[in-house]
Amino acid sequence: MFDKILVAxxxxxxxxxxRTCQEMGIATVAVYSEADKKALHVLTADEAVYxxxxxxxxxxxxxxxxxxxxxxxxxxxxxxxxxxxxENAAFAEKCEQAGLIFIGPPAKVIRxxxxxxxxxxxxVKGGVPVIxxxxxxxxxxxxxxxxxxxxxxxxxxxxxxxGGGKGMRVVNGPEEMEPGCIAASSEAAAxxxxxxxxxxxxxxxxxxxxxxILADAHGHVIHLxxxxxxxxxxxxKIIEETPSPVMTPELRxxxxxxxxxxxxxxxxxxxxxxxxxxxxxxxxxxxxxNTRLQVEHPITEMITGIDLVRRxxxxxxxxVLDLSQQDISGRGHAIECRIYAEDPENNFFPSPGRIAFxxxxxxxxxxxxxGVYEGAQVPVExxxxxxxxxxxxxxxxAAIQRMVRALAGYVISGVKTSVPFLMDLFQSKAFMSGETxxxxxxxxxxxxxxxxxxxxxxxxxxxxxxxxxxxxxxxxMHPTGNTASPWETLGNWRx
Amino acid sequence: MEYRLKINxxxxxxQADEGPENNLKIAMTGQQFDVDxxxxxxxxxxxxxxxxxVNAYLTEEDGGKNITINGLTxxxxxxxxxxxxxxxxxxxxxxxxxxTPPMPAVVVRxxxxxxxLVEKGQGxxxxxxxKMETTLNAPFSGKVTGVNAAAGxxxxxxxxxxxxxxxATGEVNSE
Numbered sequence: 001m002f003d004k005i006l007v008a009x010x011x012x013x014x015x016x017x018x019r020t021c022q023e024m025g026i027a028t029v030a031v032y033s034e035a036d037k038k039a040l041h042v043l044t045a046d047e048a049v050y051x052x053x054x055x056x057x058x059x060x061x062x063x064x065x066x067x068x069x070x071x072x073x074x075x076x077x078x079x080x081x082x083x084x085x086x087e088n089a090a091f092a093e094k095c096e097q098a099g100l101i102f103i104g105p106p107a108k109v110i111r112x113x114x115x116x117x118x119x120x121x122x123x124v125k126g127g128v129p130v131i132x133x134x135x136x137x138x139x140x141x142x143x144x145x146x147x148x149x150x151x152x153x154x155x156x157x158x159x160x161x162x163g164g165g166k167g168m169r170v171v172n173g174p175e176e177m178e179p180g181c182i183a184a185s186s187e188a189a190a191x192x193x194x195x196x197x198x199x200x201x202x203x204x205x206x207x208x209x210x211x212x213i214l215a216d217a218h219g220h221v222i223h224l225x226x227x228x229x230x231x232x233x234x235x236x237k238i239i240e241e242t243p244s245p246v247m248t249p250e251l252r253x254x255x256x257x258x259x260x261x262x263x264x265x266x267x268x269x270x271x272x273x274x275x276x277x278x279x280x281x282x283x284x285x286x287x288x289x290n291t292r293l294q295v296e297h298p299i300t301e302m303i304t305g306i307d308l309v310r311r312x313x314x315x316x317x318x319x320v321l322d323l324s325q326q327d328i329s330g331r332g333h334a335i336e337c338r339i340y341a342e343d344p345e346n347n348f349f350p351s352p353g354r355i356a357f358x359x360x361x362x363x364x365x366x367x368x369x370x371g372v373y374e375g376a377q378v379p380v381e382x383x384x385x386x387x388x389x390x391x392x393x394x395x396x397x398a399a400i401q402r403m404v405r406a407l408a409g410y411v412i413s414g415v416k417t418s419v420p421f422l423m424d425l426f427q428s429k430a431f432m433s434g435e436t437x438x439x440x441x442x443x444x445x446x447x448x449x450x451x452x453x454x455x456x457x458x459x460x461x462x463x464x465x466x467x468x469x470x471x472x473x474x475x476x477m478h479p480t481g482n483t484a485s486p487w488e489t490l491g492n493w494r495x
Numbered sequence: 496m497e498y499r500l501k502i503n504x505x506x507x508x509x510q511a512d513e514g515p516e517n518n519l520k521i522a523m524t525g526q527q528f529d530v531d532x533x534x535x536x537x538x539x540x541x542x543x544x545x546x547x548x549v550n551a552y553l554t555e556e557d558g559g560k561n562i563t564i565n566g567l568t569x570x571x572x573x574x575x576x577x578x579x580x581x582x583x584x585x586x587x588x589x590x591x592x593x594x595t596p597p598m599p600a601v602v603v604r605x606x607x608x609x610x611x612l613v614e615k616g617q618g619x620x621x622x623x624x625x626k627m628e629t630t631l632n633a634p635f636s637g638k639v640t641g642v643n644a645a646a647g648x649x650x651x652x653x654x655x656x657x658x659x660x661x662x663a664t665g666e667v668n669s670e
Contacts (some may be wrong), residue, residue: 021496062629068547068665077585099527183628184630186603186604187628190603190623202603234627312620346597349597349598349624349629349630350624350627352598352599352625355536356538356554356556356561357552357553357554359539359552378600378624380599380624381625382625383625384625407566408565408566409566410566411535411552411563412565413538413552413568414554419566420567423566423670451567452568453503453564453567453568453569454549454564454565454567454569455503455505455569456523456524456526456528457542457544457549457564458502458551458562458564458571459502459507459521459523459540459566459571460519460521460523460528460530460544461540461549461553461562461571462500462502462543462549462571463498463500463511463519463521464519464532464534464540464542465553466498466573467511467513468532468534
């Protein structure tokens with residue numbers, strides 16, 4: 001087993017990985033950029049190495065700096081988290097060359113599955129059903145339009161090296177092809193350093209259902225049930241749940257087998273996710289494999305009781321996966337929603353800034369994987385995810401009720417968040433009845449406006465605060481007071 | 496005591512009279528509120544409003560307070576104070592009709608040139624922030640009189656990226 005692991009990421013996922021490392025008695029090394037000197041992941045780790053500029057290219061995407069940091073700190077392995085270098089085959093290769101273990105699949109597997117067109121070819125060969133579409137990337141919009149005629153509109157432009165919804169555009173007719181290609185390609189180039197795009201048939205009103213897989217280096221592959229992630233905005237998942245409201249034992253067995261076949265066909269090792277689209281007739285099609293720990297992995301952990309990060313580390317260390325498919329069963333229902341620093345009243349535009357006040361929800365069945373603290377700065381340079389709120393209960397209805405309660409008790413001030421939007425979403429008839437399709441937001445929440453806030457009560461609170469603040473003692477008068485965040489005081493003695 | 500509060504966008508007169516210890520009688524929007532209050536911390540107040548329990552979380556920002564109750568946030572300001580401050584500034588009231596990013600961003604593409612005629616709602620500049628691309632639209636129809644940004648530029652809220660002269664009024668949306 002490793003003595004020390006470097007976590008090549010930031011925010012909530014870096015903190016989440018470090019927690020398991022700490023539980024396993026493994027020392028942790030954080031890396032950080034100029035913007036993250038006081039970030040929670042730096043405060044959580046046993047050691048921290050400064051990388052450079054806030055710009056990802058100078059820090060979290062800089063492979064040589066990260067490998068140097070791992071070697072200098074004597075870390076035996078690197079956990080890439082999600083995003084940044086998590087699905088970068090060249091990085092996995094560089095780790096191998098430097099004698100470091102990359103906690104994820106082998107570089108070859110990342111490369112082949114990361115190329116979405118190659119992945120489709122592998123799945124066809126492995127007998128996994130795929131969506132009709134191109135098997136090669138194409139740079140010429142005219143040739144794309146020709147392909148689209150063959151497939152039939154609407155079609156979806158996708159980034160070859162994509163993931164996470166970046167670089168995708170729906171095209172309804174030939175006139176939309178060229179602007180769509182330009183936009184998708186430029187977004188893909190910015191996000192992944194590769195602007196190659198291809199086409200797939202666009203399925204109307206599908207559900208997005210994915211299977212968590214675990215595979216060891218000794219050829220043993222299992223799945224850890226499904227997650228439904230249909231509720232997306234701009235092709236970004238915002239709510240995930242397990243089990244899926246439409247899953248049946250028969251369909252689960254069939255899709256689970258396909259997921260395991262997909263992993264086996266690609267020579268997969270470590271934790272991964274096989275994504276499918278499920279149409280109205282419950283036909284499922286392979287979408288892609290995410291060769292990393294998923295953002296939404298906690299809901300699987302909640303219903304299976306398995307710590308996926310621990311399993312990842314054990315597998316990376318060469319361990320045998322001592323679970324068989326029969327050992328895996330789900331219990332209860334888990335839902336996750338992503339809390340972003342974004343303004344739901346302004347088209348969900350990112351809302352960076354300083355967290356002026358933070359009160360996390362608590363209580364039975366609530367897990368909040370949070371990457372910030374009161375006083376923390378949410379930088380403009382990175383994804384604006386603040387935390388992932390996960391609720392677990394004995395059934396779906398109870399889990400939804402628990403989520404609404406948790407959201408109502410979640411206070412984040414200083415930046416705008418999606419909390420009011422999520423509260424309305426979870427209380428909507430459509431969500432409660434499981435009408436979760438990938439067009440859910442457009443269908444039911446396109447014209448969403450926040451509920452009228454309790455103006456009278458806010459006015460009363462304002463007046464009480466005004467009257468109270470007249471007698472409020474200045475903070476500077478009692479420096480030993482409990483107003484300073486522990487993180488700020490920690491920051492001092494860390495130097 | 497009398498207050499004039501600006502709650503979100505509305506001006507609300509409020510009459511507040513101190514009752515016995517930690518109690519206020521408040522009259523606003525034609526209603527009477529009997530309020531028992533406890534200050535829990537710098538950012539938290541507990542209220543019993545006509546017997547109903549309310550937790551309010553407050554943070555101060557730009558001279559006003561953001562107040563969160565049951566997951567929803569209100570912006571509350573002292574309207575009189577606000578007017579005093581405003582009269583000192585020469586700048587007229589908020590004009591949302593500008594091509595400016597809502598937050599610090601980087602310009603990806605500028606889609607118009609000086610002299611172009613644009614329709615209201617037409618995309619004129621694409622900016623990216625936090626890895627998301629957003630299109631800034633023309634706030635009204637008119638003629639582009641100036642382009643003040645190029646691809647790659649870092650831009651801030653308030654910076655006018657494209658000047659547009661309105662077709663109807665002939666006004667130039669620039670500073």
